[in-house]
Amino acid sequence: MSNLDKIKQLRSETGVSLNECQKAVEEANGDLEKAKEILKKKGQSVAAKKAGREVGQGMIDSYIHDNSKIGVLLDLRCESDFVARSDDFKQLAREICLQIAAMGPFFVKKEDVSQENLEKEKSRFLEQALEEGKNQEVALKIAEGKANSYLSENCLMSQPWIKDSSKTINDLVEEKIAKTGENIQVKRFTRYEL
Numbered sequence: 624m625s626n627l628d629k630i631k632q633l634r635s636e637t638g639v640s641l642n643e644c645q646k647a648v649e650e651a652n653g654d655l656e657k658a659k660e661i662l663k664k665k666g667q668s669v670a671a672k673k674a675g676r677e678v679g680q681g682m683i684d685s686y687i688h689d690n691s692k693i694g695v696l697l698d699l700r701c702e703s704d705f706v707a708r709s710d711d712f713k714q715l716a717r718e719i720c721l722q723i724a725a726m727g728p729f730f731v732k733k734e735d736v737s738q739e740n741l742e743k744e745k746s747r748f749l750e751q752a753l754e755e756g757k758n759q760e761v762a763l764k765i766a767e768g769k770a771n772s773y774l775s776e777n778c779l780m781s782q783p784w785i786k787d788s789s790k791t792i793n794d795l796v797e798e799k800i801a802k803t804g805e806n807i808q809v810k811r812f813t814r815y816e817l
Contacts, residue, residue, distance in 0.1 A: 686720035728779040
């Protein structure tokens with residue numbers, strides 16, 4: 624496969640500009656997987672730089688599951704109306720709504736979990752470990768590990784994406800940030816279930 628074909632394939636798979644795809648393929652010496660990894664790292668770097676920028680535009684999206692028993696409302700923000708109206712942004716909103724409906728997170732990100740709530744969960748996990756006959760030191764480690772798992776499972780941005788478990792929702796958002804060049808944030812969501 625020629626470098627041009629690799630650049631085209633990388634562009635179709637990632638949606639990143641041809642120029643950036645060309646640079647990544649050249650840097651990876653023609654290795655497509657390595658080029659994807661390079662683009663991912665660049666995307667994370669771009670997302671970190673954009674994180675402080677104001678997100679005054681966006682959209683409210685919704686999803687109602689086929690059985691009409693689960694519904695989601697999502698507030699997804701970006702910097703400009705132009706990006707908010709783009710198909711990529713709408714597709715991102717749809718994917719996040721599906722994630723929320725399927726996985727039922729309680730929080731947007733780990734920072735949203737109150738210290739009080741986290742301590743309550745840790746003590747519950749500690750109690751369980753002690754009841755199983757573990758000594759105090761082992762029980763503390765188990766409780767800490769389970770608390771970290773609790774955060775990953777219940778915080779939307781930390782959850783593995785339901786369509787590709789090698790990516791988290793945060794990775795998905797960072798990819799769109801790299802593609803659009805704007806800060807994108809999940810502000811809030813509500814999940815309803817009968």
